[in-house]
Amino acid sequence: xxxxxxxxxxxxxxxxxxxxxxxxxxxxxxxxxxxxxxxxxxxxxxxxxxxxxxxxxxxxxxxxxxxxxxxxxxxxxxxxxxxxxxxxxxxxxxxxxxxxxxxxxxxxxxxxxxxxxxxxxxxxxxxxxxxxxxxxxxxxxxxxxxxxxxxxxxxxxxxxxxxxxxxxxxxxxxxxxxxxxxxxxxxxxxxxxxxxxxxxxxxxxxxxxxxxxxxxxxxxxxxxxxxxxxxxxxxxxxxxxxxxxxxxxxxxxxxxxxxxxxxxxxxxxxxxxxxxxxxxxxxxxxxxxxxxxxxxxxxxxxxxxxxxxxxxxxxxxxxxxxxxxxxxxxxxxxxxxxxxxxxxxxxxxxxxxxxxxxxxxxxxxxxxxxxxxxxxxxxxxxxxxxxxxxxxxxxxxxxxxxxxxxxxxxxxxxxxxxxxxxxxxxxxxxxxxxxxxxxxxxxxxxxxxxxxxxxxxxxxxxxxxxxxxxxxxxxxxxxxxxxxxxxxxxxxxxxxxxxxxxxxxxxxxxxxxxxxxxxxxxxxxxxxxxxxxxxxxxxxxxxxxxxxxxxxxxxxxxxxxxxxxxxxxxxxxxxxxxxxxxxxxxxxxxxxxxxxxxxxxxxxxxxxxxxxxxxxxxxxxxxxxxxxxxxxxxxxxxxxxxxxxxxxxxxxxxxxxxxxxxxxxxxxxxxxxx
Amino acid sequence: xxxxxxxxxxxxxxxxxxxxxxxxxxxxxxxxxxxxxxxxxxxxxxxxxxxxxxxxxxxxxxxxxxxxxxxxxxxxxxxxxxxxxxxxxxxxxxxxxxxxxxxxxxxxxxxxxxxxxxxxxxxxxxxxxxxxxxxxxxxxxxxxxxxxxxxxxxxxxxxxxxxxxxxxxxxxxxxxxxxxxxxxxxxxxxxxxxxxxxxxxxxxxxxxxxxxxxxxxxxxxxxxxxxxxxxxxxxxxxxxxxxxxxxxxxxxxxxxxxxxxxxxxxxxxxxxxxxxxxxxxxxxxxxxxxxxxxxxxxxxxxxxxxxxxxxx
Numbered sequence: 008x009x010x011x012x013x014x015x016x017x018x019x020x021x022x023x024x025x026x027x028x029x030x031x032x033x034x035x036x037x038x039x040x041x042x043x044x045x046x047x048x049x050x051x052x053x054x055x056x057x058x059x060x061x062x063x064x065x066x067x068x069x070x071x072x073x074x075x076x077x078x079x080x081x082x083x084x085x086x087x088x089x090x091x092x093x094x095x096x097x098x099x100x101x102x103x104x105x106x107x108x109x110x111x112x113x114x115x116x117x118x119x120x121x122x123x124x125x126x127x128x129x130x131x132x133x134x135x136x137x138x139x140x141x142x143x144x145x146x147x148x149x150x151x152x153x154x155x156x157x158x159x160x161x162x163x164x165x166x167x168x169x170x171x172x173x174x175x176x177x178x179x180x181x182x183x184x185x186x187x188x189x190x191x192x193x194x195x196x197x198x199x200x201x202x203x204x205x206x207x208x209x210x211x212x213x214x215x216x217x218x219x220x221x222x223x224x225x226x227x228x229x230x231x232x233x234x235x236x237x238x239x240x241x242x243x244x245x246x247x248x249x250x251x252x253x254x255x256x257x258x259x260x261x262x263x264x265x266x267x268x269x270x271x272x273x274x275x276x277x278x279x280x281x282x283x284x285x286x287x288x289x290x291x292x293x294x295x296x297x298x299x300x301x302x303x304x305x306x307x308x309x310x311x312x313x314x315x316x317x318x319x320x321x322x323x324x325x326x327x328x329x330x331x332x333x334x335x336x337x338x339x340x341x342x343x344x345x346x347x348x349x350x351x352x353x354x355x356x357x358x359x360x361x362x363x364x365x366x367x368x369x370x371x372x373x374x375x376x377x378x379x380x381x382x383x384x385x386x387x388x389x390x391x392x393x394x395x396x397x398x399x400x401x402x403x404x405x406x407x408x409x410x411x412x413x414x415x416x417x418x419x420x421x422x423x424x425x426x427x428x429x430x431x432x433x434x435x436x437x438x439x440x441x442x443x444x445x446x447x448x449x450x451x452x453x454x455x456x457x458x459x460x461x462x463x464x465x466x467x468x469x470x471x472x473x474x475x476x477x478x479x480x481x482x483x484x485x486x487x488x489x490x491x492x493x494x495x496x497x498x499x500x501x502x503x504x505x506x507x508x509x510x511x512x513x514x515x516x517x518x519x520x521x522x523x524x525x526x527x528x529x530x531x532x533x534x535x536x537x538x539x540x541x542x543x544x545x546x547x548x549x550x551x552x553x554x555x556x557x558x559x560x561x562x563x564x565x566x567x568x569x570x571x572x573x574x575x576x577x578x579x580x581x582x583x584x585x586x587x588x589x590x591x592x593x594x595x596x597x598x599x600x601x602x603x604x605x606x607x608x609x610x611x612x613x614x615x616x617x618x619x620x621x622x623x624x625x626x627x628x629x630x631x632x633x634x635x636x637x638x639x640x641x642x643x644x645x646x647x648x649x650x651x652x653x654x655x656x657x658x659x660x661x662x663x664x665x666x667x668x669x670x671x672x673x674x675x676x677x678x679x680x681x
Numbered sequence: 682x683x684x685x686x687x688x689x690x691x692x693x694x695x696x697x698x699x700x701x702x703x704x705x706x707x708x709x710x711x712x713x714x715x716x717x718x719x720x721x722x723x724x725x726x727x728x729x730x731x732x733x734x735x736x737x738x739x740x741x742x743x744x745x746x747x748x749x750x751x752x753x754x755x756x757x758x759x760x761x762x763x764x765x766x767x768x769x770x771x772x773x774x775x776x777x778x779x780x781x782x783x784x785x786x787x788x789x790x791x792x793x794x795x796x797x798x799x800x801x802x803x804x805x806x807x808x809x810x811x812x813x814x815x816x817x818x819x820x821x822x823x824x825x826x827x828x829x830x831x832x833x834x835x836x837x838x839x840x841x842x843x844x845x846x847x848x849x850x851x852x853x854x855x856x857x858x859x860x861x862x863x864x865x866x867x868x869x870x871x872x873x874x875x876x877x878x879x880x881x882x883x884x885x886x887x888x889x890x891x892x893x894x895x896x897x898x899x900x901x902x903x904x905x906x907x908x909x910x911x912x913x914x915x916x917x918x919x920x921x922x923x924x925x926x927x928x929x930x931x932x933x934x935x936x937x938x939x940x941x942x943x944x945x946x947x948x949x950x951x952x953x954x955x956x957x958x959x960x961x962x963x964x965x966x967x968x969x970x971x972x973x974x975x976x977x978x979x980x981x982x983x984x985x986x987x988x989x990x991x992x993x
Contacts, residue, residue: 389802392742403744403794410790412920413776413783425823427781429830432989444985446826448978451820458786458819461791466808471800472740536776544836547775551784554761554772559754566899570731574897579738580895581801582882593797593805601813605971 019069020077020092026062030138037130047126048115051355056111063104070512087093090146099144099272106264107137109494113371114257114488123170125441136162143269149208160187167250167328171605176253183250190236196227215282223284229563230277237270238326241300241636251316251582256374263322264367275384278518287341293334296305301453306606307654310599310630314373325362329355345523347430354423356513361416368405371492372398379481385595390473394481399469401492406465408499414548416502426538463598464517472589484573498532506536594672694760698913699723699744708956727902735898738799749793749903751852755788756910765917766940767929768839777836778826789815796892804888807891817864829860829922831988846925858984868913874959875972920947935938943955
């Protein structure tokens with residue numbers, strides 16, 4: 008695959024570590040150019056983007072190779088960092104590299120002067136964030152993993168709170184860092200279980216342990232809790248719709264499109280690599296959590312009125328779908344149906360890549376819209392495809408991918424996932440054979456609802472008439488922003504049209520994790536994606552696209568040839584009603600109304616309805632999350648109560664504190680005397 | 682030979698689709714004691730519309746003008762991959778049952794986006810209702826397809842048809858459930874009576890008409906043609922899944938000659954049944970539609986479970 012001369016001393020992992028170090032250097036340079044805005048945006052961010060591209064290339068080359076290890080003597084004495092580059096890490100590095108390249112290019116044109124954090128510092132945080140994500144994926148011992156995981160959480164916390172002058176942003180950041188730490192504790196405990204009292208925290212040692220089902224399950228559950236908190240599974244999702252929208256758009260893109268994947272990576276690493284045991288109910292649990300998360304995410308996404316919140320909820324939905332795929336793969340591999348497990352895992356990993364592409368693209372697009380209009384509320388946008396054609400058309404690609412429509416990237420993973428559902432009759436447990444088709448039905452429902460949400464998202468922002476006067480003059484994205492979005496949109500299209508080529512890259516990963524792959528069969532069929540045999544199922548996206556475009560073009564030419572191409576412009580018809588204004592279009596609230604009505608029990612809704620006698624009638628609906636009331640408010644109340652108990656001791660008088668010291672001293676002495 | 686049958690199938694679908702609409706309209710008129718329009722009325726309509734100028738709103742974007750062609754293209758592809766005359770279709774390998782459902786979804790998303798493009802109250806209302814119907818109908822349709830897929834162990838439409846056609850003639854409970862579900866879904870998807878009324882222009886009740894309200898001339902003609910192609914495609918899916926006999930297979934190309942009259946006969950009977958069904962039922966309120974479609978969804982899932990538990 009590689010055309011480079013590869014001397015024996017040269018390893019991919021060295022290159023990857025060098026690139027990560029270069030990211031850190033780029034970030035550090037930002038500190039020395041704190042307020043030199045042009046230098047940071049025109050030199051440092053593009054440099055970071057190029058490094059991302061290089062990382063993508065290097066990981067692409069490493070994906071098919073053998074695992075490589077490296078030990079760096081940094082950290083505590085006698086406790087070096089272990090790194091390992093295998094197929095799984097190479098795949099996630101590819102996703103990180105490719106996505107961050109687009110986002111960095113966008114960021115080069117995005118950040119403006121005078122927005123909270125100075126640009127140089129933002130550059131540091133941004134590149135530390137990137138580097139820590141790459142190292143999380145590379146880490147080969149729990150110590151390095153946790154250090155990188157925490158660096159990732161902290162650097163992203165500072166990025167989320169870039170606009171720290173806004174109280175809401177600070178609040179979102181606080182919620183985020185709290186949840187991140189709850190997750191980190193669970194992960195730490197999980198590694199504690201996995202090392203099985205040997206005191207050796209390298210992953211190699213964990214792989215060598217064979218745990219009893221009880222301890223393995225404990226480790227697995229802790230991993231689900233810890234990584235799930237990062238991935239935003241139900242009910243640990245509350246931070247996600249707050250933190251992702253609060254961040255500047257490139258950071259939202261990085262968090263939704265890339266950081267969430269590290270959680271998926273961690274869960275995969277623990278459940279498929281570090282643990283040998285596979286119990287079917289683990290998969291069942293993931294399936295149930297994933298399904299609940301996906302349904303919750305999409306239903307809430309469809310009623311949002313803030314464009315970035317809508318996308319954040321859509322991220323929750325996609326994480327749910329990914330977990331469903333993973334759960335299915337676990338179930339199949341627990342019953343040793345390895346080819347099917349590989350199919351489900353391929354679908355999962357494919358979705359990781361396509362989600363990274365489309366979600367980053369969509370978040371970047373909202374950034375451009377935000378800059379052009381200073382408006383995040385869907386109810387005040389509209390008609391932007393005319394003033395911002397670049398953003399509009401690129402976003403359309405992202406929206407279609409996100410809705411899981413053929414022939415784009417999102418559909419391939421959905422298709423593979425549904426294909427693997429068809430194999431459930433082979434499962435030995437009748438309960439599962441019965442329940443899993445219901446899961447398939449709900450997955451189909453989620454996908455269809457995602458379509459609803461995305462039509463709302465795109466239609467309300469980009470189509471129709473501008474709902475505000477200022478939108479007419481909204482400026483399109485600049486060259487850097489366009490380049491970044493174009494790169495990601497190309498990713499969406501490429502993932503859609505070349506599934507067999509991409510599955511080649513996933514193949515070594517599934518071979519590593521479940522001991523089977525679908526690569527050879529998928530490739531043998533050229534342009535067609537064939538999971539098993541041609542009689543069973545096949546999908547050829549290129550032919551599909553050509554079929555649509557070809558018949559569209561033919562019909563266009565035929566109409567021109569046999570009739571005419573005359574076109575007149577006029578006022579909108581609107582059933583002859585001439586007084587239509589922009590405010591009569593469906594708003595985001597209006598478009599979400601059917602969903603609110605159908606899924607009413609899901610929501611905690613507050614309605615403010617006008618009466619006929621109001622001088623200024625107001626209609627307002629707020630939709631809230633029930634989980635906040637059910638779980639978080641009691642926990643917060645309990646914490647406050649405990650804090651009040653503690654405060655009884657804190658009288659603020661020196662004499663009382665002296666008394667405490669005295670008592671402590673006496674008690675200690677008594678204990679020592681014994 | 683296989684390319685010939687593929688081409689023949691596309692041409693027949695495009696040519697026959699308006700005829701099916703005309704046939705259903707004729708029967709509806711007869712059943713409602715009206716004097717019926719000619720069978721060729723849809724063709725005259727299309728010809729008239731193609732001849733007219735297209736009037737496009739001032740603020741329409743490129744998307745608005747591209748959508749009629751794209752939707753028409755989607756529907757042509759849909760009819761190309763459904764085995765109506767023959768199972769020997771080269772294009773059918775490019776899209777299986779799941780991709781077919783995705784194809785309908787793609788067309789729906791495009792037409793809804795186009796309806797929102799002008800920014801009139803009717804357009805966005807139509808888009809919202811269309812998507813509302815879509816998000817319930819799409820999974821139900823997928824589950825119907827899944828039932829058939831489980832029986833044949835394949836999602837490839839040609840394999841499904843070949844397997845189903847070779848089974849013994851009997852009533853299979855799973856297919857019976859799926860059949861009822863499919864009927865409900867196709868009524869909703871094709872804007873037929875209990876869900877939508879193809880003849881109405883009453884603002885508050887229309888769905889399909891609201892979507893295409895801003896279109897005129899050749900664009901409208903293409904969308905109308907695409908709508909009748911969609912009905913044709915749905916009818917063919919129904920025939921392929923539940924009455925698959927008479928479709929020519931790769932092994933016996935000569936049967937193609939027989940397949941066309943069989944298809945016309947089956948469609949004619951189906952059209953009459955549709956007209957009867959439409960005459961017997963009244964249009965529902967829009968918020969009854971989710972219940973209607975949820976019923977379809979549940980029936981489809983029950984069909985799936987029946988297949989899994991009882992094995993037939």
